Amino acid sequence: MSAQLRNYDCATYKNEDIDLRKGPWTVEEDALLTEYVSIHGEGRWNAAARCAGLKRTGKSCRLRWLNYLRPDVRRGNITLQEQLLILELHSRWGNRWSKIAQYLPGRTDNEIKNYWRTRVQKQAKQLKCDVNSKKFREAMRYIWIPRLVERIQATSGSPTDHSTTYTSCNSHLDIPANSESVQITDPMKEWIMPEPSGTSSESLDTQVSPVSDVTEYQNGSGLYPEEESGRWVETEMGMQNNSILGEESLDSLWNQENIWFLQQQLM
């Protein structure tokens, strides 16, 4: 335990003495907060800020812990599986970042939100349509997501069955429309949510609030119908072949040619 933390007397702390700090956290601040949480656990962030001797608000401490210091936080590129899951869950719940983050172990709501804003919204902007528009959702559903699925299958080495490349979102994410219980169905769960070594399968059966969010999602039209299956799907753009974009990488999925194609379809 650091001398600062050991010697600090919460009871004598005077709020008026605080000259609150803002901006980036220092190594010393990180160490103080980490040490405090390791002893007292999470929660009571205002008390944590005071007792750890941090000149920060409780909110700032909470954010720093959850988004950065927490030992199980994952950093680095969002994987294909995670991208797929984000697209799927966002289509169902909208901007419920913290809720979506519950299904991406180690990822924070902030990270997912940033991913959405920087990557997904950028594509919508390039397509000159709103990210919440039906047209963009269909572009995601019938082109982006199938390409993700194909890439995931390709990289996992499993054979690609084009007749079932993409049926509907709910075909590989078994999310009951009237339930919060999200269960990943076999065999998809292996590549959507690879089970961390040494952990139980609990993460695959995460239970959350029993209240349905489906009805809460104001853009309710974002829900996918269940009936589609197979390679050809009927969209607002007309009959759409899932393989229409060929075999280019996802990174080039949204190249100018594709954007042009989509723009034609979206007219």
Add this chain to the structure above:
DNA sequence: AAGTCACCCAACCGCGGGTGG
């Protein structure tokens, strides 16, 4: 080398809900 631009991400802000006095 310097300037500009776009992207990414950490952190802040405002708001609403929950809770205890």
Add this chain to the structure above:
DNA sequence: ACCACCCGCGGTTGGGTGACT
């Protein structure tokens, strides 16, 4: 019932960085 406080969520912003000219 009211108020104050705390916590969590979603939206937004500002700084760092790399690519490009």
